[in-house]
Amino acid sequence: MKSFYEIEDRPPLGTSFVLALQHMLAAFGAIIAVPLVVGGVLGLPESTMVSIVSAALLVSGIITIVQCLGLGPVGIRMPCVMGTSFTFVAVAIAIGQEHGLSGILGSALGGSLVMIIGSQFMVQVRKLFPPIVSGTVILMIGISLVPVGTDWFAGALPGSAEYGALPHLMIGLLVAVVVITLNRRGSGLFKTGAIVIGMATGYLLSVLMGDVDFAPISEAAFVRIPSLLPVELTFPITGVISMGIVYLVTIMESTGDFLALSEVSHCKLTGKRLSRGILCDGVGSALAAVFGTTPFSSFSQNVGIVAITGVASRFVVAMTGGLLMIAGLFPKLAALIVTVPQPVLGGASIIMFGMIIAAGIKMLSRVDLNERNSVIVAVSITAGLAVTTRPDILSNLPSFFQVSLSSGITTGALVAVLLNQLFIQDAPEPEEMDEPEQIEPVKNQPSFNTELVS
Template sequence: MELLYKVEDKPPVGTSILLAAQHLLAALGAIIAVPLVVGGVLGLSTEDMVVLVNAAMLVSGVVTIIQCRGVGSVGIRLPVVMGTSFTFVGVSIAIGFEHGVAGILGSALVASLVMIIGSFFMPMIRKLFPPIVTGTVVTLIGLSLIPVAVDWIAGGQVGSEGYASISNLIIGFFVLALVIALSQFGKGIFAASAVVMGIIVGFVICAALGLVDFIPVQQAALVALPSPLHFGLSFPISGIIGMSIAYLVTIIESTGDFLALSNVTNTKLTGKKLSRGILADGLGSALASIFSTTPFSSFSQNVGIVGMTGVASRYVVAITGAMLILAGLFPVLGALVVIIPLPVLGGAGLIMFAMIISAGVNILSTTAHTKRNSIIVAVGVGAGMAVTARPELLGNLPEFLKVILASGITTGSLVALFLNLLLPGREKAIEIDNAIEAENVAASEENQATA
């Protein structure tokens, strides 16, 4: 796709701040949701919940900047937004009931070594993801996020009060239509900032209609200082094992996000780059434990923003990291984002997540149309969506398998990966894919020379 700003471009400061706000709006709700869920289930006090949430925003900002800008051999140097991961919710709650928050954070700290050590083997792992597997994984990421956007448009979870009310649907689809119109027909900054403009207009309309609850902003503290080791650390063996499994799952999911991001930013993801990204992920999760919040991973929804707006500048997303740090230090700023009505976020989210599907289809279009490849895509996507649509399928499996397969993205990725290794004709498929890639590169160079 044609990019408005490439990875190394630096838009004007004012423009960059506006574009960075899009990523903040897309990510902040999910970043604070994980500590809120974990803390709520464990019955933590308001003071302890504030520590978890503020630390999540602060460390998210720091790790996002490291991923985007890079520090030595750490950081993928692509426009990646980092935040707390839902992969760790189940295992965190299980550990928390038995060992408290100290057990969660201590287990996560030790188990982060799985990701840190695993990062050094990413060049080998990268070879397991040819275009047919990569395209399947990226498509699954988008498909798995669509139900999230649909629930946002409807106003919450199925069964909640006002779910799918006419007013929610009108607001959600109005924002969706506005984002599409700005992206398709807008020029310059209007096209590039279509998401944030759609959300702002939707927010203003909702506020005018009295649909925005400003109480969280009034109750939010003005300043919140970091509280390292607020809960202490303990290291239960069972907790470390559970967290280690969750980190293995996160490696697969983050790899999928990075592959999707490399596609929408028109950059080649080498094994070395992938190693730097996974290493930043692991070190960021270790830092999260020390600063008293749950582990991290990359955010898929922000890949959709890059794909839709054509803004691939890593410097823009680094500014998002700075905004997250400010939100952690000044909770009232974060509260302003949190009160955005879900239908407004859903309208923008639907098109963002659908763009990830489009990126996956684009990758698959570069592969040979063979029966072998069709089976890999069909079974991989089918397995992933089966778990996403009917998680009850895993109900009778051993606990460690539930943790591994709970994400449809992970399940589909593993199925596609193993099918690619097991089905005959792999070497021939690699030759065909290499030939197709060479043709595409030659055509691209020819087009650039003509232009």
């Protein structure tokens, strides 16, 4: 069995299913969390909440398939999982408290034009991301995800009495040990499927310890088909503008995700390919509004799976899209995945997120870290960590800046781009960013899954 599947490779069907399941398990919780948080704060009826979650899963699956396989000018054609974005939570709640769900969906639909139109300028934007900037952004993505993985590993919200309880840490550690051991010592499917095997081991232990609640499975319906336009859309001007601002932020975050994905999958990211990916983000968010759920973006955590497993096949992740669609149509399957305890997710996540950090370090290691470049990396990472660890630092700024700079990834990326342009006269000759459209995976590069543990 191959140790690294490239973008255009097609693993055997059984192998592809296991590999696709890994991506689904990593993304599932985040996909359903956003509509649950927004709906919970707004006090939406249970039937509406179920509808929003089902629509989120169905549209996630559709847009993941389009992003991986492409549909005309739409889709980056790389192994990218799509899902609801936490970046939109605060603005969605603010709009919903005044205009209800119809205002959220209408604003999301109108604001998506910002991303759709902005995608046409990504050839120019790509030139702002030479390796010194790209490596810094990728590193910031991994660092910003570490608190999320840590909270999952601890099994509860920070401050809770159950946070970091010994049983939670034991389960998370078991999953991490199984994943690392299989990645380093396993072969064939045991190596590439290390994450799903590790999570299955942790889930079984959780069942034996009585930590799994099966009630959601018995309570879920067998079939549910999301409907188009479940509520009448309204388009409040302030809501559309607010959503448009967040879409601008999402363009920056998705660009960082695509850069990280190109690094771990050994595939060159041109401006034209980036444009297709951002366009898919915008079209996906518009489709989500039509189906009655919150806006979409690319998922960072799945980049770590590609790095660990060495499976960069876009056809595998397209199968993940199919699984998400099935989960959206058959709620009992979705409920089964919901029962996976947080420490099980955390044990795998801390490795996945760490691999994204390693990808950023690897890219920066190919850059001459002279005085100029060291300043760019240092200041950008510090700025990104500042708003991540101390978000209150933005509390006295105008709302535009609070929204725009609330993400450490966006802040770090903006600072890196600005500093790189400010000191452009001190930079070496820039690399040629755009190449002919027939982009082939880079051959003969070492697989990340052979470098997990030195």
